[in-house]
Ligand code: DX5
């Protein structure tokens with residue numbers, strides 16, 4: 630069984646206290662820190678750049694899971710690799726040669742993720758999965774936190790899982806958007822083992838307790854089949 634990994638999304642953190650928020654995620658027992666990068670073009674919003682990734686890195690040992698929502702991700706991978714990304718994920722819908730971008734991410738020493746928007750079929754990721762360590766199925770339309778999870782997307786996780794075992798591949802399956810304690814079990818049952826959660830984890834109060842409960846729900850769902 631793949632371990633369940635919990636990845637708080639920094640987008641939902643208090644932007645006036647980012648260092649403290651990054652440490653809070655580490656102290657809460659998270660496994661990765663998810664960092665959303667938006668260019669106001671691929672998605673209708675702006676967020677962080679490489680300087681924020683480098684700053685986050687100074688406050689945590691958690692692997693930085695950098696999700697590029699950029700029209701031209703290939704132009705920025707080097708900057709994010711230098712800033713300390715452990716994993717860089719790129720959308721198949723963006724304007725780049727996906728295979729080439731993945732090759733370059735590897736050469737920069739980072740793990741590679743392939744991202745699919747909610748309406749993009751699993752087949753769009755298939756050609757790249759031999760060269761990727763992760764597939765990310767967006768469970769909301771990217772651009773904003775706080776939206777409800779689109780449950781129909783979970784079938785795509787199940788497709789990814791069957792494809793992985795049929796081909797003997799070895800990638801993690803991540804979900805991002807609207808994930809919380811209440812649907813962590815559904816996500817895990819569908820095949821996701823990396824759960825990104827912004828609003829539900831960075832809310833006020835005890836993040837450690839929420840990370841623990843999210844993990845417990847997901848692990849129980851997987852172990853009960
Ligand atoms: C959306 C981002 C998500 C976002 C998730 O475009 O990719 O990572 O932070 O936020 P929640 O968990 O609030 O839906």
Ligand code: ZN
Pocket residue numbers: 638663664665696805825
């Ligand atoms: Zn994201």
